[in-house]
Amino acid sequence: MSEKVVANERPKHGPQRMGGPGGGGPHGMGGTGEKAANFGVSARRLLRALRPERAVVIVSVLLTAASVALTVVGPKILGHATDLLLEGIVGAQMPAGVTKEQIVAQAERDNPQFADLLRNLNFEPGVGIDFRAIGMVLLLVLALYVVAFVFSAIQGWVLNGAIQRTVYRMRKEVAKKIESLPLSYFDKQPRGELLSRVTNDIDNVSQTLQQTLMQLLNSLLLVIGVLFMMFYISPTLALVALVSVPVGMAVVGVIGKRSQKLFKENWAATGDLNAHIEEAYTGHALVKVFGRKREVEAEFAERNERLYRAGFGAQFISGLIMPIMFFVGNLNYVVIAVLGGLRVASGTMNIGDVQAFIQYSRQFTQPLTQVASMANLLQSGVASAERVFELLDADEMSPEPEGHLPAPVEGRIEFEGVDFSYKPDVELIRDLNLAAAPGQTIAIVGPTGAGKTTLVNLIMRFYDLDSGRITVDGVDIATVPRGEARRSMGMVLQDTWLFGGTIRDNIAYGRPGATEEEILDAARATFVDRFVHSLPDGYDTVIDEEGSNISAGEKQLITIARAFLSDPAVLILDEATSSVDTRTELLLQHAMATLRTGRTSFVIAHRLSTIRDADVILVMEDxxxxxQGNHHQLLDARGAYYELYQSQFAAAITE
Known part of the structure; x- marks a missing residue:
């Protein structure tokens, strides 16, 4: 007979609620804690994600600078073409044979203001427009703009590549992070909310970087280049143009703070709505059965309305920035046009310079307007980035140790003074001690919430202990990498999980590299073979995403075959036969008896008929x-197990 299980716990005070995801643990605490959006911190962190691409970014900046420099020089050269045109018109109207100085002297006597204008023009009396010179200027400007376009196109291609690689790395980081998060994190997160962060939010970050980063870089360099040219042409007019900068910054600052909060709420509401849709779709049949369609629709309408209000408010408020910036830019344009005209009339500026300056003033306000128009996209992207960063900053599992289990694993499991609770202020398991010898079948029974699933979750190290230790063949599993510890264990859950693929692929998931014959042997041993041949494509039948093309019992059989194929040293069955009919259950009992041979097995069961032949039965409460004992011993003791047994197999209650 296998070694007997020993249990020894100190009594606990008061009732305790047990359970992990299926019990009374932290499940149901949906969503993430909202915090004030910090645009600056999140934006800087998002830009730091581009550090691995800094060489590419530097090249992109240089290309942008070259493109902007060529673009900025264009208006100044075009202004020279305007001067040539005006000088040709004036020269054609003046009589030949006199000098410019004579004409200016005559104008000084007749119209001093007109004389100031003529003094700044380099015309030759009697000579008309030099179309060749103007043509050369225009060709030069065209060549400059073509080269600027080429540089800009190359810069866009280079920078977009850097952005896509950055988002690619971010997705990898999120995937790696999810693998390192403890099970308790997923207990607190609705699946739809988590999926929204992984998909919607990262996609939004990608679009934001792609659509705004290149434009922001171009706008910044354009502002610098235009400011230089404006001060070069006229410091006075440049200072007037700069008045629009603090006005624009004040507008963006005031509106941006308000809209950023709304964008944060918008993406949080998106995740909340996704979580509701995912739950309602997954439980669609139950919604229909219990007639809760109206309640589900009402809940959807409420969350959709919240998303609508947040989205509308965010877009409307941030959308005010662009028209306000256009208004400020137009005022700036009018002021510069008036002052420039007065300076031309006074002879202190050429008309070409005024024309160029007006173009520069437009180019100066254009980047500010473009940044303002991108404010909603920027704020939305940073809000999404903040939600992704919250996921990346979540507490991870404790670091993986470097210990090893003995090879081969025999399957001796011991609990030594184990304390565990899901919440620090709620006691669950206290000073639990037990031992299971290799090859023993340990059945765990008890009322719902007694802690049965929690016990096996601790064996699988889904949760870390508060104190004490659990050993496998004398080695503390906390000193062994989780993957290595779990490779020696097989688990069949009450809730089946199958992926979209063939029945053969789902069985082979238990042991990659298994041969066809090994897969078929596992299927025959677990009676999968009995129903597979009734399917159109046999083992090549593709299970759809929800597994709706096979019955619940058949799905359970496939998961048991998967565990059979993995050939574990320790086997955990958590209500593994709850979804099969009585006849199949009897067959499965024989199959699992074979499966349990030579393996340490923990069997959680509510149906006591499935664990009568267990070596030791543990009865848990709170x-x-x-x-503890075998089936006959516990019936003779007429204790908790006897009451459970009677509640299932007693005669029908009479009136």
Whole structure:
């Protein structure tokens, strides 16, 4: 007979609620805690994600600078073409044979203001427009703009590549992070909310970087280049043009703070709505059965309305920035046009310079307007980035140790003074001690919430202990990498999980590299073979995403075959036969008896008929083992197990 299980716990005070995801643990605490959006911190962190691409970014900046420089020089050269045109017109109207100085002297006597204008023009009396010179200027400007376009196109291609590689790395980081998060994190997160962060938010970050980063870089360099040219042409007019900068910054600052908060709420509401849709779709049949369609629709309408209000408010408020900036830019344009005209009339500026300056003033306000128009996209992207960063900053599992289990694993499992609770202020398991010898079948029974699933979750190290230790063949599993510890264990859950693929692929998932014959042997041993041949494509039948093309019992059989194929040293069955009919259950009992041979097995069961032949039965209540023994011993003791047994198999209650 295998070694007997020993249980020894100190009594606990007061009732305790047990359970992990299926019990009374932290499940149901949906969503993430909202915090004030910090645009600056999140934006800087997002830009730091581009550090691995800094060489590419530097090249992109240089290309942008070259493109902007060529673009900025254009208006100044075009202004020279305007001067040539005006000088030709004036020269054609003046009589030949006199000098410019004579004409200016005559104008000084007749119209001093007109004389100031003529003094700044380099005309030759009697000579008309030099179309060749103007043509050369225009060709030069065209060549400059073509080269600027080429540089800009190359810069866009280079920078977009850097952005896509950055988002690619971000997705990898998120995937790696999800693998390192503890099970408790997923207990607190609705699946739809988590999926929204991984898909919608990262896609939004990608679009934001792609659509705004190149434009922001171009706008910044354009502002610098235009400011230089404006001060070069006229410092006075440049100072007037700069008045629009603090006005624009004040507008963006005031509106931006308000809209950023709304964008944060918008993406949080998006995740909340996705979570509701995912739950309602997954439980669609139950919604229909219990007639809760109206309640589900009402809940959807409420969350959709919240998303609408947040989205409308964010877009409307941030959308005010662009028209306000256009208004400020137009005022700036009018002021510069008036002052420039007066300076031309006074002879202190050429008309070409005024024309160029007006173009520069437009180019100066254009980047500010473009940044303002991108404010909603920027704020939306940073809000999404903040949600992704919250996921990346979540507490991870404790670091993986470097210990090893003995090879081969025999399957001796021991609990030594184990304390565990999901919440620090709620006691669950306290000072639990038990031992299971290799090859023993340990059945765990008890009322719902007694802690049965929690016990096996601790064996699988889905949660870390508060104190004490669990050993496999004398080695503390906390000193062994989780993957290595779990490779020696097989688990069949009450909730089946199958992926979209063939039945053969789903069985082979238990042991990659298994041969066809090994897969078929596992299927025959677990009676999968009995129903597979009734399917159109046999083992090549593709299971759809929801597994709706096979019954619940058939799905359970496939998961048991998967565990059979993995050939674990320790086997955990958590209500593994709850979805099969009585006849199949009897067959599965024989199959699992074969499966359990030579393996340490933990069997969680509510149907006591499935665990009568267990070596030891543990009866749990409130996280404590209150009884142990085999089936006949516990019936003779007439304790908790006897009451459970009677509740299932007693005669029908009479009136």
């Amino acid at each position: 996280g404590r083992i209150v009884e």
